[in-house]
Amino acid sequence: MSHYEERLERDLSQIRDRVMKLSNRAYEALDNAIQALRTGNDKLAYMTILGDGRINRAHRELDQQCYRFIALHLPSAGHLRLISSIIRTNIQLERLGDYAVTIAREAVQLSKRPDGMVARELELISTDALRMLEQSMNAFNEASESMARATMTMASHVETTLDSVYSDLMAEGDRTKVKDLLAIFVVFNMIKRIMDQAKNICEETIFATTGQLKPQAVYDILFLDEDNAALSPMAEAIARKLYPDTGHYTSAGRRAAGQFDPVMLRFAKQKGFELSASKPQAFDPDQGVARYFVVVSLAGPVNSYVGEIPFHTSALEWDVGRPPVGVSDEEALTAYEERYREIVTHMRDLVEALRGHEEG
Numbered sequence: 001m002s003h004y005e006e007r008l009e010r011d012l013s014q015i016r017d018r019v020m021k022l023s024n025r026a027y028e029a030l031d032n033a034i035q036a037l038r039t040g041n042d043k044l045a046y047m048t049i050l051g052d053g054r055i056n057r058a059h060r061e062l063d064q065q066c067y068r069f070i071a072l073h074l075p076s077a078g079h080l081r082l083i084s085s086i087i088r089t090n091i092q093l094e095r096l097g098d099y100a101v102t103i104a105r106e107a108v109q110l111s112k113r114p115d116g117m118v119a120r121e122l123e124l125i126s127t128d129a130l131r132m133l134e135q136s137m138n139a140f141n142e143a144s145e146s147m148a149r150a151t152m153t154m155a156s157h158v159e160t161t162l163d164s165v166y167s168d169l170m171a172e173g174d175r176t177k178v179k180d181l182l183a184i185f186v187v188f189n190m191i192k193r194i195m196d197q198a199k200n201i202c203e204e205t206i207f208a209t210t211g212q213l214k215p216q217a218v219y220d221i222l223f224l225d226e227d228n229a230a231l232s233p234m235a236e237a238i239a240r241k242l243y244p245d246t247g248h249y250t251s252a253g254r255r256a257a258g259q260f261d262p263v264m265l266r267f268a269k270q271k272g273f274e275l276s277a278s279k280p281q282a283f284d285p286d287q288g289v290a291r292y293f294v295v296v297s298l299a300g301p302v303n304s305y306v307g308e309i310p311f312h313t314s315a316l317e318w319d320v321g322r323p324p325v326g327v328s329d330e331e332a333l334t335a336y337e338e339r340y341r342e343i344v345t346h347m348r349d350l351v352e353a354l355r356g357h358e359e360g
Helices: 003-039 042-050 052-073 077-109 116-142 145-152 154-172 178-210 231-242 262-271 329-355
Strands: 219-225 247-253 294-297 314-317
Touching (some): 003 077, 042 052, 042 077, 116 178, 154 178, 231 247, 231 262, 231 329, 262 329, 294 329
Parallel strands (some): 219 247, 219 294, 294 314
C-alpha cells in the first residue's frame, strides 16, 4: 500500500470513528429522553436537553472533516459514495438528537408519567424503534447490505402498531388532560421519526456498498364513487396508464353496479386504457382503508364511504361532474371527454404532490 493510500485509509477510519461516536451519543440521548418520560425523571430530561450541544458540535466537526477529506483526497467511486453517505447520515444523526430534546421537553410538561395502555405501548414501540436504530448503525459501520435490508423490514411492524396506538390515544381523550394527550401524540410522532431516520441510514448503507439509489415510493391509492360503474374505474384506468410507477391503484363503489357503463367502456377503448376488473366492485368497509396512502372520492365526501379517516391516509374529493345519464351515446362520449380531462388534471396535481415534476 502506498503512502497516499495509507493516509486515505487512516483519514477514512477517523471519520468512521466519529460517525460511531456521534451515533452512540444520539442513541444515548434518545434512550435517556424516553426513560425520563416513562419514569417521570425530570432531572434526566433536563440533562438530555442540555446535552444536545455536544451532539451539535460533533455534527459540525464531522461535517468539516468530511469536506476536508474530499478536498484533500478527491475521492471517486466507492470512497466518494461512502463519504456522501456519511455526510447525509451525519444530518440524520443530528436530527435524532433534536428528537431526543423534543421528547425530553414533552416529558417535563406532563402532569404525570404515562400509565396503563399508553405506558405499555410506549415501552414496546420505543424499544422497537431504538433496536432498529442500533441495527441500522451497525449495518452502516460494518458496510452490511444484508443487515441494512433486514433492518428496514422492521419498519412495517412499527408503522402498523402506531396506527392502532393513535386510535387508542383518541379514545383516551375522555380520561386524559388535553395538554398531556397532545404531548403523548408528539412523543409517538418523534418515535415514528426515529424509525424513519433508521430506514434512511439503512438506505445510505445500501448506496455506499452497492451504489444502488433509494427506490421511488409506490403509493396505494383508492378511487371511490357510488357504484363503480363509470368514474372510479375510469380514474383507476387513467392512473394505471399515465402513472404506472407511482402507485398501486384500486377502485370501488358504495355498492356494485351490475355492469360497467357501456359508453364509458367505449370511451376507454378509444383512449387506449383498460379496466383492471371484469365487473364493478363494492367497497368493503370491514377491510378498511388504513393501507391506502390516498383515498379519492369522485362522488361526495370520502368519510361518507369509510367513516373515520385513518391517521396515515389522505382523503381527496375530486369534483369532476356526474356520469352522463339519459342522453345519447354521442352526448355521453362528449361528457366523458370532459370528465376525462378533469380527472387527468387532478391526477397530474396528485402525482406532482407525491413525486414532483419528474413524472408524467
